[in-house]
Amino acid sequence: MALEFLGTDYGGWLVDLDLIPENSIVISAGVGEDISFDLELIKRKSCHIIGIDPTPKSHRFIENQPQLGNFELIKKALDDSNNNIIEIYKNKNLDHVSESILPHHASVKNFDYYLTETVSLPILFEKYDNVSLVKMDIEGSEYKVLNSLKVVPPSVRQICVEFHHFCSNYSLDDTKRLIEHLKKLGFSKCVQNKKDSWAELTFIRKGQGG
Helix, strand or coil: CCEEEECCCCCCEEEEHHHCCCCCEEEEECCCCCCHHHHHHHHHHCCEEEEECCCHHHHHHHHCCCCCCCEEEECCEEECCCCCEEEEEEECCCCCCCCECCCCCCCEEEEEEEEEEEEEHHHHHHHCCCEEEEEECCCCCHHHHHHCCCCCCCCCCEEEEECCCCCCCCCHHHHHHHHHHHHHCCCCEEEECCCCCCCEEEEECCCCCC
16 A cells, blocks of 8 residues: 555545546545645646535635636535535634534534535436545534445545544444444445544555555
């Protein structure tokens, strides 16, 4: 394996570069205001990034990036359903970008929300060929999204996930159950992005090089 940490300490991820083909597509859900990981993938592997984020602050950030090539932004929330309208709860701190579908998320105001449209991974897998990696930092939505997955295209060799059991009513046991679910989908290797942390994990699909 060619494990390497790409991006800033805040927005970066540990990935196996050997499992990311040149010019492949990366689904990057939860764009926020740090695309250092995405930019490294564009620079190193000429990846085409499909960024997904429902938050207006993130939209403004991306729109203000000069000459941002190989990056497509979908202004929706990644969810287990497609074309639904859901509530997004706003962050308590106006300086922060993270928002959540979970009213019990520790960072949000459970009375202040806006509506947004959803998109699902199966729909994205149908639309985009040659997806090599899925990254999601989606503030608690990962539990619904991953639990709903029945199959993952063979081209997808890695999934990077930030789990939010530390700031929501999901528990570490919920996270461990999702890890077992991903193993059943073929992602047998699990790499911690930060030492002794169950929050940021990279899952690698078994097979040649994995």
